[in-house]
Amino acid sequence: MANINVVNLTGAKVGEFELDEVFAGEVNEALLWEAVKHYRASLRQGTHATKNRKLVSGAGKKLWKQKGTGRARVGSIRTPLWRGGGTVHGPQPRSYEYAFPRKKLMGALRSAIASKIADGKFTVVENFDVSEGKTKLYRTALNKLEAKKTALLVETSQQLSEKLYLGSRNLQGVELVLSSEVHPYDLLKYEHAIFSKAAIEALQETLKKSVSKRKHAEKEAA
Numbered sequence: 001m002a003n004i005n006v007v008n009l010t011g012a013k014v015g016e017f018e019l020d021e022v023f024a025g026e027v028n029e030a031l032l033w034e035a036v037k038h039y040r041a042s043l044r045q046g047t048h049a050t051k052n053r054k055l056v057s058g059a060g061k062k063l064w065k066q067k068g069t070g071r072a073r074v075g076s077i078r079t080p081l082w083r084g085g086g087t088v089h090g091p092q093p094r095s096y097e098y099a100f101p102r103k104k105l106m107g108a109l110r111s112a113i114a115s116k117i118a119d120g121k122f123t124v125v126e127n128f129d130v131s132e133g134k135t136k137l138y139r140t141a142l143n144k145l146e147a148k149k150t151a152l153l154v155e156t157s158q159q160l161s162e163k164l165y166l167g168s169r170n171l172q173g174v175e176l177v178l179s180s181e182v183h184p185y186d187l188l189k190y191e192h193a194i195f196s197k198a199a200i201e202a203l204q205e206t207l208k209k210s211v212s213k214r215k216h217a218e219k220e221a222a
Contacts, residue, residue, distance in 0.1 A: 050090030
């Protein structure tokens, strides 16, 4: 796999980073779709509710006798057949979360990063250090890195600084996440992805460990 330039916050090249073969595969769009669907499903509140005949207001007394009136028989004013009655099989509060295999999640993350690299929207910076935790300083840095619209900043928990947190939190269209928490949805949501060198190193090691033993054996045999 080719190397990628490592730059500072002024956009000047300060080194290179060697990308592993894990990013060399094709982008799996179907897997990305599954990952996004799973992520968005977990965001749903699931608080929708309808009233069944047990919950709707109204007495449960039989309205008239069963026979002899010439009218249709009815047992309660809360019957679902009547206007204002209970709802049958209506939505009830529930969770929309479901299990998603970690190996598929890692595969989707690999595809998302590979897609950003192919589009030229992936940048590796040496670090996010600035003199002060000012929003203006980070806005200037992002402009020099050609991330003028929306951007995702990724840093490791070991190097996350207060200056970075304070300086980036008020930037419109910019989100800061940890390398251990970044999701394929985040990479697809924002136009530009900016990783610190430490963050991409940590994430690359995680993705390498998620590659199946069968694929390792196939590479060695080849």
